[in-house]
Amino acid sequence: MNGPLDSIAAYWNDAAPGFDREPDHGLRAAGTRGAWRRRLAGWLPGAGLDVLDAGCGTGSLSVLLAEAGHRVTGVDLAPAMVDLARAKFAAAGLTGSFLVGDASRPPTGDGRYDAVLCRHLLWTLPDPHAALREWAARLRPGGRLLLVEGRWREAGAAVEPYAPGTEGLPWAGGITASALTAALRPLVRELQVEPLEADEELWGGPVRDERYAIVARV
Incomplete structure (x- = not known):
């Protein structure tokens, strides 16, 4: 790594020990965990998919995906985040692969996936496009x-x-659904936007900013 990636990795490495204190990060509450489980089942129905979790953090969503029967590969820039994700899988008796690396360029070689999941990562990236x-x-x-x-x-x-x-990151502070949709359209053949801000269980309480999911097919 070099340039801003070094400082970005250091920031998230330092944040790892307390990361799961946020309700939607650790998914420790049964209601929040169940809300994410239901959403993931709707977005990625069935089982047996090869899923890349780009910017997996401490692996909370990866665990839900593996419990649903998917084969998960997680990538995160921060080694401490990856260590916690591996520990969660071990504690749950789950099998998955976790790699330290740039989630915007996952170090997975020629591997191809049925789904790529990314949650709340784009705002941190020097080149989200x-x-x-x-x-x-x-x-x-x-x-x-x-x-x-x-x-x-x-x-x-x-x-x-x-x-x-990280000064001047293109999507610092997040990205609206309309702007992200515009960026995605040249890359995919169809997409759907699902607003999420009203689902308080996902976030562990009410939120006042824009939250949404986009499911796109190539």
Whole structure:
């Protein structure tokens, strides 16, 4: 790694020990965990899919996917996040693969997937458009790109860099559904947007910003 990726990795590495304290990160409450389980089952129905969890964090969604019968590969830039994800799988008796690396360019070689999942990562990336192209290219024909995203602050509000070298990130503070849809359309053949801000169980309480999922097919 080099440039801003070093400071980004250091930031999330330091954040790892407390990351799961957020209700929608750790999914410790039964209601929140169940809400995400139901949503994932609707977005990725069935079982036996090869799923790439790009920016997997501590692996909470990866666990739900594996419990549903999918084969999961998780990638995260922060080694401490990956360690926690591996520990969750071991504790649950689940099988999965977790790699340390740039989630915008997953170090998975020529592997192709039935689905690529990314939650709340695009705002952290130096080049989110390149990441979208990369993820779409990792999908098998008919595969699904599942993006859970949002706009965390009012449009036009100044956003402070969250780590050294992250000044001027293109989508700092999040990205609206309309803007992300526009970025995705050249890369996919169909997509659906599902608003999520009203589902308080997903977030462990009410939220006032924009939250949504986009499910796109290549």
